[in-house]
Amino acid sequence: MKAVVYERYGPPDVLEVREVAKPVPGDHEVLIKTCATTVTSGDWRARSLDVPVGFGFISRLVFGVSGPRNPVLGTELAGVVESVGKRVSQFKAGDPVFAFSDAGMGCHAEYKCMPEDGAVAPKPATLSFDEAAALSFGGTTALDFFKRGKLQSGETVLVNGASGGVGTAAVQLARYFGARVTGVCSTANLALVKSLGAHRVIDYTRADITQRDETYDVIMDTAGTLPFPRARGLLREHGRLLLVLGRLPDMLRIPWVSMTSGKKIIAGPASGRRADLLVLARLAEAGKYKPVVDRRYPFEQIVDAHRYVDTGHKRGNVIITLAHDG
Numbered sequence: 001m002k003a004v005v006y007e008r009y010g011p012p013d014v015l016e017v018r019e020v021a022k023p024v025p026g027d028h029e030v031l032i033k034t035c036a037t038t039v040t041s042g043d044w045r046a047r048s049l050d051v052p053v054g055f056g057f058i059s060r061l062v063f064g065v066s067g068p069r070n071p072v073l074g075t076e077l078a079g080v081v082e083s084v085g086k087r088v089s090q091f092k093a094g095d096p097v098f099a100f101s102d103a104g105m106g107c108h109a110e111y112k113c114m115p116e117d118g119a120v121a122p123k124p125a126t127l128s129f130d131e132a133a134a135l136s137f138g139g140t141t142a143l144d145f146f147k148r149g150k151l152q153s154g155e156t157v158l159v160n161g162a163s164g165g166v167g168t169a170a171v172q173l174a175r176y177f178g179a180r181v182t183g184v185c186s187t188a189n190l191a192l193v194k195s196l197g198a199h200r201v202i203d204y205t206r207a208d209i210t211q212r213d214e215t216y217d218v219i220m221d222t223a224g225t226l227p228f229p230r231a232r233g234l235l236r237e238h239g240r241l242l243l244v245l246g247r248l249p250d251m252l253r254i255p256w257v258s259m260t261s262g263k264k265i266i267a268g269p270a271s272g273r274r275a276d277l278l279v280l281a282r283l284a285e286a287g288k289y290k291p292v293v294d295r296r297y298p299f300e301q302i303v304d305a306h307r308y309v310d311t312g313h314k315r316g317n318v319i320i321t322l323a324h325d326g
Contacts, residue, residue, distance in 0.1 A: 003109035004302050005071045009049045009063075012306035017299070020072075023113040027087040030114055032097060035079040036133035037107045039297075039305045039318045040165055043073045046105070047306065052224060053247040062103070074107030074320075076100050078123055078132035088116045096123040098281075100136035100272045108302065110322060121277040124284040127291075132284075134291035134317035138169035139280040140272035142220070145242040146173060148266050149218055153178030158216040158234065160209075161223030162198065163189035166244055168292040168316045170220050171196045176288050182216070184209055189315055192292070210234065220244060228253055228265055235263050243267035292316025298323070 001022040006014045025031040045051050046068075051059045063069060078098040081091050091097065100119040101107055114120045119140075123132045151157065157174045161167045162183030174181045175197035183198035190201045202209055209226075215236045219226060224245035226234075231241050239262075243250055246267045254265045283289035294315040297305040299322045309318055 001110040002299065003072050004074075004299075006047060006068055006073065007071060008067050009047065011048065012303045012310065014047065015073075015303050015306060017302070020109070022111050025083060025085045025088075025113050027085040028116050029085045030088060030091050030097075030116055030120060031082045031084070032077065032079045032099060032112050032114060032120075033082045033324060034077045034107065034110055034112060034322050035129040036322065037074050037077040037320045038134050038137065038165075039073075039302065039309050039320060040075060040137045041309065042075055042137065043108075044306065044309050046073055048310075052245060053249065070105050072106045072108055074105055074109070075102055076133055076136040077107040077112060078129040078135075079112075082111065085116070090116055091120070096129070096132075097121060098123050098132040098135055098277070100140060100277060102272045103269075108320070110299075110324065117274070119272050119274045119277050121274060121281050124281045126287070127284055130293060130296060130319045130321065131291050133319060134165070134293060135280050135284065136272060136277060138165040138167075138291065138317065139173070139289065140276045141166045141244060141270040142170040142173050143276050143279065144270035144272070145220060145244060145266065146170075146177065146218075149220075149240040149242050149264075151177055151179060151218055154180075155217035156180045156182070156215075156236075158182045158184065158209075158219045159198075160184045160219065160221045160226045161245075162193045162196075162201070163315050164222055165292075165314070165317050166222045167220075168193075168196055169289070170222065171198050172289050173283075174218075174220075176283060179218070182214070192315060196292070215239070218242065221246070228257060232263070238262045238264075240264045240266055244270070293319055295319070296321055 081095040157179040163185040183193035220242040
């Protein structure tokens with residue numbers, strides 16, 4: 001099978017499409033034929049090791065000290081079950097599914113094995129394979145942070161970086177949970193964020209949000225530009241700052257902020273569970289959540305897709321489509 005492989009950290013040109021061995025499912029695994037996958041900010045950071053301040057050494061421990069431990073990137077996919085292990089009971093060949101491999105990666109390939117009881121779920125009938133491939137990364141990240149932040153109906157939420165993969169998911173999910181949502185993005189993305197359900201949108205190129213009078217119960221920073229010193233004045237008493245993208249110094253403030261104020265900083269990696277995939281699928285079926293697709297690239301042009309993601313200006317999700325022979 002074909003897979004996109006990288007053997008050293010660096011720019012998109014380190015990626016190469018190669019023939020590798022097709023995986024064989026174990027007793028409790030399903031083999032998925034990939035119809036679509038994505039290139040996310042997580043793929044960019046794992047490929048380049050361009051990570052927030054303080055996480056350079058830690059990232060090498062996670063991804064590989066001298067080179068990538070897992071040579072195939074990609075955290076999410078949608079496709080069709082090709083075959084199943086002999087002890088699998090929940091899926092059968094031919095089932096359309098979507099999956100999230102998270103830190104296990106490996107989705108930039110024509111086939112991917114996943115544990116039956118892992119983050120694999122039936123594909124929502126209302127979504128194409130392209131759209132379903134983009135359900136997991138942004139959706140599970142937003143869900144996980146909102147859970148840890150104990151978001152309540154009626155609260156006010158500010159989403160900083162509202163037009164990205166996580167941001168577009170966060171706007172929709174916060175609105176679904178009954179919050180009043182303000183999205184922060186550039187001029188070009190104001191209409192998009194408004195269409196996703198944001199009650200208000202702020203153009204960061206024209207206004208400094210830290211100089212405004214509004215305060216919020218929850219701030220989700222997906223862009224890494226609202227650390228606690230900047231966000232402090234925007235948080236209400238008992239407000240929570242959700243640092244999806246935070247630097248190590250920001251995280252070291254967490255105990256001090258909790259001890260000296262009623263405010264909280266919530267940070268650290270998000271976890272993607274099967275239960276979250278089922279929630280996202282249910283919301284998609286009900287028309288309450290739909291991943292935003294910016295661009296589509298064929299598998300053979302994945303280097304170009306990485307170059308586009310590296311610009312930091314993608315809207316929602318970048319899709320990689322696969323065409324199988326036969």
